[in-house]
Amino acid sequence: MTDTEMLESGNMKIDWVLNHMPVLNIIREQFAKEKPLAGHKVAMALHVEAKTAALVETLAIGGAEVAITGCNPLSTQDDVSMALHNKDNIQCFAKYDCCNEEYYEAIDKVLDFKPDITIDDGADLIFKLHTERTDLLPEILGGCEETTTGIHRLKAMERDGALKMPVIAVNDAMTKFLFDNRYGTGQSSWDGIMRTTNLLVAGKNVVIGGYGWCGKGAAMRAKGLGANVIVTEVDPIRALEARMDGNSVMPMKEAAKIADMVLTTTGNRDILKREDFEVIKDGAILANAGHFNVEINLEDLKAMAGSVRTVRNNIKEYKIGEKRVYVLADGRLVNLAAGDGHPAEVMDMSFANQALCVRYIAENKLSNGVHAVPQELDVGVAEMKLMSMGISIDKLSDEQEAYMAGWETGT
Numbered sequence: 001m002t003d004t005e006m007l008e009s010g011n012m013k014i015d016w017v018l019n020h021m022p023v024l025n026i027i028r029e030q031f032a033k034e035k036p037l038a039g040h041k042v043a044m045a046l047h048v049e050a051k052t053a054a055l056v057e058t059l060a061i062g063g064a065e066v067a068i069t070g071c072n073p074l075s076t077q078d079d080v081s082m083a084l085h086n087k088d089n090i091q092c093f094a095k096y097d098c099c100n101e102e103y104y105e106a107i108d109k110v111l112d113f114k115p116d117i118t119i120d121d122g123a124d125l126i127f128k129l130h131t132e133r134t135d136l137l138p139e140i141l142g143g144c145e146e147t148t149t150g151i152h153r154l155k156a157m158e159r160d161g162a163l164k165m166p167v168i169a170v171n172d173a174m175t176k177f178l179f180d181n182r183y184g185t186g187q188s189s190w191d192g193i194m195r196t197t198n199l200l201v202a203g204k205n206v207v208i209g210g211y212g213w214c215g216k217g218a219a220m221r222a223k224g225l226g227a228n229v230i231v232t233e234v235d236p237i238r239a240l241e242a243r244m245d246g247n248s249v250m251p252m253k254e255a256a257k258i259a260d261m262v263l264t265t266t267g268n269r270d271i272l273k274r275e276d277f278e279v280i281k282d283g284a285i286l287a288n289a290g291h292f293n294v295e296i297n298l299e300d301l302k303a304m305a306g307s308v309r310t311v312r313n314n315i316k317e318y319k320i321g322e323k324r325v326y327v328l329a330d331g332r333l334v335n336l337a338a339g340d341g342h343p344a345e346v347m348d349m350s351f352a353n354q355a356l357c358v359r360y361i362a363e364n365k366l367s368n369g370v371h372a373v374p375q376e377l378d379v380g381v382a383e384m385k386l387m388s389m390g391i392s393i394d395k396l397s398d399e400q401e402a403y404m405a406g407w408e409t410g411t
């Protein structure tokens with residue numbers, strides 16, 4: 001593609017998703033009128049694709065200057081990156097398939113811009129700010145974190161007294177994780193796996209590693225596609241929930257023997273490792289929708305494999321003796337590295353929360369530590385989403401409110 005074609009393609013992708021992000025559009029209109037972010041500099045490390053671009057534009061419309069890079073070496077869409085870089089008050093440094101060095105150089109470039117607000121997906125910017133770029137911390141009003149694992153890391157920093165800035169845990173908003181992690185990952189992971197492999201899911205043994213919000217969504221959609229779903233867990237309550245939702249539950253070492261496809265969604269490392277590869281079924285297809293590229297231990301797989309070759313775009317074959325094991329998108333998030341990420345309607349709510357939380361940080365002085373998304377913002381996003389869907393709901397009467405709040409009546 002020529003540069004002009006790239007630009008056009010990126011802008012068309014952004015226009016398409018914007019037509020399906022009604023809540024973000026309401027916020028854009030408010031931001032255009034009120035300019036709540038005037039004078040602020042927002043640094044971002046998120047998946048650079050069209051829905052993220054819609055968020056970036058919204059912040060710029062609100063008056064902010066924005067610098068952005070990727071949060072995963074394989075999730076950037078270069079046409080969208082170029083389209084963003086060509087917009088007023090926006091700089092974009094993200095590049096698809098960058099090496100480790102380029103990835104962290106781009107994080108530095110975003111920080112060179114001396115932001116006062118950050119948005120992370122996996123805490124990359126905040127980690128740098130607390131290690132090599134501590135000189136920038138005094139200017140930081142606060143940050144937002146998009147994902148579960150990022151929040152685990154930030155809470156660990158807070159526990160150790162190491163977190164020196166306020167952060168809003170956007171992932172933990174109800175209108176984020178209940179929809180994005182569950183329905184978003186549920187749909188987009190299978191979209192990524194199916195378009196990459198061109199294979200049938202029906203009738204296959206599908207193993208889902210982890211039964212958290214992402215795992216629940218992925219298992220639910222695999223079942224809907226006709227798979228026999230097997231869940232692995234380490235948490236007894238979630239394992240029980242998985243069983244009562246109709247899935248089989250067993251340790252990975254057992255599940256690997258019968259798996260046609262494995263999808264990891266834990267946020268933890270080594271969900272698939274040497275002992276599982278030793279027993280894994282010939283032809284098994286492995287994908288990750290959890291965190292970075294640590295859930296499938298590729299070092300173990302490489303060490304065991306006699307040969308490795310690319311057999312189709314985004315599919316590597318590892319040959320262990322006569323056995324073949326296929327890894328999608330190098331074990332990175334299959335929905336973003338081998339797909340277009342979550343559906344626009346879902347990211348509409350996640351990114352509405354981000355935009356409102358950036359505004360909240362700009363307008364309120366927060367203490368250092370991890371903060372919840374204010375409940376009124378979270379409920380407000382749900383109300384706007386329902387309104388955009390043409391759905392109205394009932395209201396509590398005064399009598400009902402009194403009945404629910406009191407203890408004198410009711411037996």
Ligand SMILES: NC(=O)c1ccc[n+]([C@@H]2O[C@H](COP(=O)([O-])OP(=O)(O)OC[C@H]3O[C@@H](n4cnc5c(N)ncnc54)[C@H](O)[C@@H]3O)[C@@H](O)[C@H]2O)c1
Pocket residue numbers: 147148149150177180181185209210211212213214215232233234235238265266267268271289290291333334335
């Ligand atoms: N692909 C995406 O677009 C996407 C979207 C949202 C979240 N995420 C990421 O996915 C991961 C999961 O997020 P979540 O919100 O579902 O988290 P969660 O905490 O709700 O669920 C994780 C589950 O994995 C289980 N687990 C941990 N170690 C395990 C092990 N060794 N074996 C089996 N199960 C194990 C936990 O018990 C838990 O039930 C995180 O890294 C998050 O950042 C990815």
Ligand SMILES: N[C@@H](CCSC[C@H]1O[C@@H](n2cnc3c(=O)[nH]cnc32)[C@H](O)[C@@H]1O)C(=O)O
Pocket residue numbers: 046047049051052071072121122146147148149171180184290291292293333336340341342343347350
């Ligand atoms: N950056 C790490 C952490 C996991 S990303 C998981 C996050 O990606 C977000 N996400 C999923 N799909 C999209 C998308 O299409 N655009 C932007 N963000 C997305 C989602 O909100 C989720 O919390 C990594 O790449 O491995």
